Amino acid sequence: MSSIIKKLFGTLLEKPWEESQALIDNKHVGKTFGVTNQMSAVIIIFGISTAIFSLIFTAYLYSIPPEQDTTLILKNKLLWINTLVLIFVTYFFNKISKDLKNNLTNKIKNNIIIVGALSYLFLFLQIILWYQLMNQGHFVSTNNYFSSYYIFTALHGLHLLGGLFFWGQISSRIFKLKEKDYVKETSNLQALSLYWLFLFIVWLVFFTIMFIYNDSVIAWCKSLIA
Amino acid sequence: MSEDFNDNKTIQAQSSEAISGGGSGVGADADYVRPAEVADQDLYHGHSFITKWIFCQDAKVIGVQYFLLATFTGIIGLILSWLMRLQLGFPGLAPFMTAEHYYQFVTMHGMIMVVYFLTALFLGGFGNYLIPLMVGARDMVFPYLNMVSFWSFFVAVAVLLASFFVPGGPTGSGWTLYPPQAILEGTPGSGYGIMLMCISLILFVAGFTMGGLNYLITVLQARTRGMTLMRMPLTVWGIFTATVLAMLAFPALLVGALMMSLDNVLGTSFFMPTILKAGEVLEYGGGSPILFQHLFWFFGHPEVYIVALPAFGIISDLISVHARKNIFGYRMMVWAIVGIGALSFFVWAHHMYVSGMNPWFGFFFATTTLIIAVPTAMKVYNWILTLWRGNIRLNTVMLWCLGFIVTFVNGGITGIFLGNVSVDVPLSDTYFVIAHFHMVMGIAPLMVIMGAVYHWFPLVAGRFLDEKLGKWHFWLTFLGAYSIYFPMHYLGFIGVPRRYFEMYDSPYVTSAVGMNEFISLAAFIVGAAQFILIYNIIKTLKVGKPAGHNPWQACSLEWLTPTVPPEHGNWGDRLPTVHRWAYDYSVPGAKEDFITQTTPPSEVANTEVEKT
Numbered sequence: 032m033s034s035i036i037k038k039l040f041g042t043l044l045e046k047p048w049e050e051s052q053a054l055i056d057n058k059h060v061g062k063t064f065g066v067t068n069q070m071s072a073v074i075i076i077f078g079i080s081t082a083i084f085s086l087i088f089t090a091y092l093y094s095i096p097p098e099q100d101t102t103l104i105l106k107n108k109l110l111w112i113n114t115l116v117l118i119f120v121t122y123f124f125n126k127i128s129k130d131l132k133n134n135l136t137n138k139i140k141n142n143i144i145i146v147g148a149l150s151y152l153f154l155f156l157q158i159i160l161w162y163q164l165m166n167q168g169h170f171v172s173t174n175n176y177f178s179s180y181y182i183f184t185a186l187h188g189l190h191l192l193g194g195l196f197f198w199g200q201i202s203s204r205i206f207k208l209k210e211k212d213y214v215k216e217t218s219n220l221q222a223l224s225l226y227w228l229f230l231f232i233v234w235l236v237f238f239t240i241m242f243i244y245n246d247s248v249i250a251w252c253k254s255l256i257a
Numbered sequence: 258m259s260e261d262f263n264d265n266k267t268i269q270a271q272s273s274e275a276i277s278g279g280g281s282g283v284g285a286d287a288d289y290v291r292p293a294e295v296a297d298q299d300l301y302h303g304h305s306f307i308t309k310w311i312f313c314q315d316a317k318v319i320g321v322q323y324f325l326l327a328t329f330t331g332i333i334g335l336i337l338s339w340l341m342r343l344q345l346g347f348p349g350l351a352p353f354m355t356a357e358h359y360y361q362f363v364t365m366h367g368m369i370m371v372v373y374f375l376t377a378l379f380l381g382g383f384g385n386y387l388i389p390l391m392v393g394a395r396d397m398v399f400p401y402l403n404m405v406s407f408w409s410f411f412v413a414v415a416v417l418l419a420s421f422f423v424p425g426g427p428t429g430s431g432w433t434l435y436p437p438q439a440i441l442e443g444t445p446g447s448g449y450g451i452m453l454m455c456i457s458l459i460l461f462v463a464g465f466t467m468g469g470l471n472y473l474i475t476v477l478q479a480r481t482r483g484m485t486l487m488r489m490p491l492t493v494w495g496i497f498t499a500t501v502l503a504m505l506a507f508p509a510l511l512v513g514a515l516m517m518s519l520d521n522v523l524g525t526s527f528f529m530p531t532i533l534k535a536g537e538v539l540e541y542g543g544g545s546p547i548l549f550q551h552l553f554w555f556f557g558h559p560e561v562y563i564v565a566l567p568a569f570g571i572i573s574d575l576i577s578v579h580a581r582k583n584i585f586g587y588r589m590m591v592w593a594i595v596g597i598g599a600l601s602f603f604v605w606a607h608h609m610y611v612s613g614m615n616p617w618f619g620f621f622f623a624t625t626t627l628i629i630a631v632p633t634a635m636k637v638y639n640w641i642l643t644l645w646r647g648n649i650r651l652n653t654v655m656l657w658c659l660g661f662i663v664t665f666v667n668g669g670i671t672g673i674f675l676g677n678v679s680v681d682v683p684l685s686d687t688y689f690v691i692a693h694f695h696m697v698m699g700i701a702p703l704m705v706i707m708g709a710v711y712h713w714f715p716l717v718a719g720r721f722l723d724e725k726l727g728k729w730h731f732w733l734t735f736l737g738a739y740s741i742y743f744p745m746h747y748l749g750f751i752g753v754p755r756r757y758f759e760m761y762d763s764p765y766v767t768s769a770v771g772m773n774e775f776i777s778l779a780a781f782i783v784g785a786a787q788f789i790l791i792y793n794i795i796k797t798l799k800v801g802k803p804a805g806h807n808p809w810q811a812c813s814l815e816w817l818t819p820t821v822p823p824e825h826g827n828w829g830d831r832l833p834t835v836h837r838w839a840y841d842y843s844v845p846g847a848k849e850d851f852i853t854q855t856t857p858p859s860e861v862a863n864t865e866v867e868k869t
Contacts, residue, residue: 043592045487047838048583053858056485057288057836061393063477063486068398071474075504079466082508086552090516090527096543172524175543182519 038063069222077229080190084233087186088240091179095244099176103169105241109160113153114238120149121231124224131220136213143202146227150195154188183237187230194226288836288857297832298395298479302825312408314400315825316471319407320386321717323377326407330414331374335784337366346777348759356758357445360429363756364446365417367432368454371560372461373414375702379567380465380503381410383709384472384496386717390815391493393481393833395826397471406471409464417457423449431756433557434513436528436549437541440521452521455514462507462514472500481814483835487591488854490813490839491584494591495570498598499563505602506559513552520544550612554605561698562601566594568705569636572661574839575708576640578811579655580647581850583840585639593632593639600629610678611685619678626676630669637666648843648850653727657708660735661701668697671746686756689749692742700738707734710790715808719821720801722793730789737783744772810851813839817855 046052064071095101104110127142161181164170171181201219208215303309310318341362344354385403389396397403420427429445430438438444439451446454476489476497489497516527520541528549529541569590577584584590606614606622640662649655671693675681684690707730714722753760753769760769807816819829833855841852846864 042486043588043595045485046588047485047487048587048840050858053837056488057483059483059485061480061482061484063480066478068474068478071478072399072470075470075473079504079508082505083512086509086512086555090512090548090552093548094527094543094545171519172526172540175526178519178525178527182516 067218067222069218070225073222073226073229076226080229080233083186084183084236087179087183088237091175091183091240092244094175095179096174096176099174101176101241101244103176104164104180105238107160107163109156109163113156113160114234116149116153116156117231117234120146120153121227123149124227128221128224131214131217134214136210139210139213140205143198143205147195147198147202150191150198150227154191157184157188160184180241187233187237190230190233194223194230197223197226288859298398300396300400300826312404314396314404316385316389316397316400316403317717317823317825317827319403320382320384322407323381323385323410326411326414327374327378327382330369330418331378332787333418334366334369334374335787337362337369339781339784341366342777342780344758346774357426357429359758360431360756361427361445361450364429364432364434365421365427369417370699371432371564372458373417375564375698376465376503376560377410378706379564379702380472380496380500381407381468383492383567383571384468384500386713387492387815388472388475388496389479390818390823390827391490391813391839392476392479393484393814393828393835394475394479395828395832398474398479399467399471402467403471406464406466406468409460409467413457413460413464416453416460420446420450420453420457423453425450428454433550433553434517435553436517436520436546437530437532440517440529441532441534452518455518455521458514459511459518462511465503465507469500469504472496473504481832481835484814484854487588488835488838490570491573491587491590491594492567492570494594495567495573498594499566502559502566502598502601503563506556506563508556509552510556513549513556516552517549547609547612547614550609551605554608555602557608558605559598559601562597564698564702566598568661568702569594569597571709572640572658572705573636573643574813575654575705575712576643576658577840577842578712578809579650579652579658580644581650581842582643582647583842585642585645586635587838587840589635590639593635596632597629600625600632604629607676607681610681616678623676623678627673630673630676633669637662637669652711653722653724653731654708654712656728656731656735657704657711660731661704661708664696664704664735664738665701668693668695668701672697684749686754687749688745688753688755691755692745692749695745696738696742700742704734707731707790712809713815714794714797715804715821716815717822718798718801719804720797721804721808722797722801726789726793726796730786730793733786733789734783737779737786740779741776741783744776748772807853810849812837812841812851812853814854817853 045056047056066074123142123146127139127146130136130139130142161184164177164180169177171178197219201216201223205213205216301308301314303313303315313319313322340351340354341359343351344359385397388394417427425446425448427446428434428439428450430447430451434451434454438447440447476493480489516525519525520527520529524540526541526544528546529539529544530546531542532539573584573590603625604622606618607626610619610622640658671689675684675690675693711722711727714720748769751769760767760773804821806821809816814833814835815823817833818824818827835854836857837852837854839854841847843850844852844861844864847861852861852864
């Protein structure tokens with residue numbers, strides 16, 4: 032991070048019209064950061080999606096009904112199982128990334144299948160969870176607590192579906208390749224791995240906010256102010 | 258992937274050696290450029306009419322597509338403004354104009370002009386056409402995604418315009434779409450109209466995100482050799498920073514539109530408080546309309562700079578080229594662009610002074626609003642200092658530039674009035690506000706667009722637009738715009754409220770009748786004057802004077818392509834190599850009054866670059 036800040040401010044201090052600076056600038060090869068275009072795209076999407084999810088969290092914190100038990104959804108076991116599934120997905124994607132780096136290609140195909148299967152499982156379980164909530168009478172319009180939960184999980188799921196679209200494209204290419212040629216897809220797979228990590232982080236933040244921002248914490252904060 | 262392109266591909270390391278090896282004697286070391294690390298790009302060249310001109314992946318064609326579609330929607334916005342002025346200047350003259358229609362036209366005019374015209378044109382139009390050319394790339398980094406971006410915009414426009422044809426018509430809730438009234442019965446278009454507006458906005462944001470990814474990554478990662486960030490023309494800096502703003506601000510619009518759609522369709526209450534309607538409690542409850550205002554303006558204010566920053570960048574380049582001087586204070590200009598961009602996220606609530614928020618918020622946001630005037634004023638000074646003692650060519654492009662500076666200063670000064678809470682409160686919701694924002698983000702950016710069209714048309718079409726028609730176009734627009742908006746400031750001061758369908762019998766408003774008629778007549782003339790440009794373009798395409806290579810004697814890369822107009826892939830066999838910034842005009846000791854970015858130091862050995 033500090034190197035990025037240094038780079039940014041260092042760049043802004045350059046005097047491109049001076050001869051001494053021209054000698055340095057002529058050596059510039061055309062790239063600002065040493066990452067692939069795919070990775071750059073994921074990092075930027077990371078930023079945009081962070082803005083989207085932050086605004087939803089803000090809306091949630093802004094309009095949570097005072098009478099609502101804020102830990103109600105956390106009491107559902109399926110939510111914890113889903114989190115576990117997401118942890119496994121992230122682990123396997125990370126493994127693919129590492130294996131590619133170390134040129135260990137024999138398990139990559141299997142791990143890609145596991146990642147896809149677990150991601151679909153996660154989405155399936157999310158729908159089951161919605162179904163359970165609705166059976167208990169907690170609909171999207173019940174109050175802002177549930178509205179926020181549904182909209183967050185829907186958007187998170189859409190992000191995952193988007194990732195799965197690219198997962199499908201890359202997988203189909205990998206399956207056509209010989210094992211020694213898997214490295215051709217390294218940049219794509221690493222970008223996708225980062226994307227899944229991001230989705231996991233968003234999920235964790237959501238979980239933490241649901242967990243932390245409850246009545247007792249609010250009461251504790253109020254007592255501090257008092 | 259096209260096989261044609263493979264024939265044209267060169268290994269950049271070889272071309273680099275060829276260039277650097279040629280120099281000897283003076284400046285041979287200075288001419289040295291390292292081999293490129295940016296890989297040459299494999300492009301898809303369309304062969305049929307459809308792949309070449311409709312579903313095309315060439316950023317230049319996509320830029321023109323954006324430009325044409327944005328202009329089309331802009332003309333609809335213009336016609337809507339005529340209808341509004343018809344009602345305000347001559348009430349009752351158009352029998353079809355009901356209060357509902359008036360509100361619908363106000364809403365659609367605002368949203369179309371801000372989002373679907375100005376934003377799409379600056380970022381989608383100029384961004385696509387100019388970024389790859391100005392940074393020395395063959396195309397955007399993800400051409401396919403770029404194409405999808407345009408077609409998402411196309412669908413967004415189609416959905417938006419479809420709302421004119423659904424039961425109830427388009428939404429009439431004002432361009433800010435404030436709930437709860439936007440989705441409650443009694444507001445025009447509270448059913449399908451608002452729904453289509455939200456869907457269209459969501460599509461627009463999704464499409465723009467795809468385009469924005471391209472602009473950012475192309476600028477950061479696909480520049481040609483020697484093109485450092487600080488050697489980029491200010492146009493690219495403006496578009497780049499505006500794209501960063503858009504990427505962070507549009508999510509707020511997306512979330513707002515999404516949540517309001519859910520409030521409308523599924524009965525959620527994100528923005529809906531408990532509401533009584535005819536004595537009956539509606540099912541809504543617990544939401545906050547103010548939350549929507551925060552979301553909307555968190556998008557809405559950066560949106561002003563999403564439009565303004567590209568305009569700032571473009572005008573800087575136009576002034577420099579046509580005043581034959583390097584841009585005064587290039588670094589300061591870049592800092593100002595970045596600074597304004599950052600500050601624009603801390604001023605949004607100055608649009609909400611009368612929303613009932615905590616007064617301390619007003620104090621904070623008034624302060625940040627006034628701070629943003631500092632980098633903005635820096636830019637104005639630098640434009641004037643660039644003109645100072647320049648070898649000014651008083652052509653159509655320069656006229657638009659000068660018109661922009663004057664208009665922007667006018668609009669900016671009234672912005673300082675409105676930034677102060679105590680002055681804003683009495684002026685809120687009056688015509689003073691209308692006059693302010695039309696001057697600063699309506700007419701001023703429009704002048705930049707016009708200047709840019711006259712400047713870059715020879716690159717796009719290979720012919721000069723007619724100067725005489727251009728000057729008529731400018732003077733009618735410039736004088737006409739002032740005839741519209743100067744009187745509006747006065748109307749605001751005497752308290753004429755905005756958004757009113759008619760002024761009824763209010764005694765203080767009767768004095769405004771004559772003025773309203775005058776403003777309306779001026780609006781009709783200014784609107785009609787814009788068709789001079791369309792005529793000029795058609796005439797030029799048929800019989801315009803050929804422009805040839807680099808007709809303005811500019812330094813920046815877009816004018817240095819092997820062919821005019823540039824072909825797909827832009828640079829023929831070899832990507833350009835950059836040796837200097839884009840502003841070496843009137844350099845003492847140089848043979849000509851400009852040194853292009855690709856000229857190596859050894860070719861201009863005895864020149865002395867001015868300090869800035």
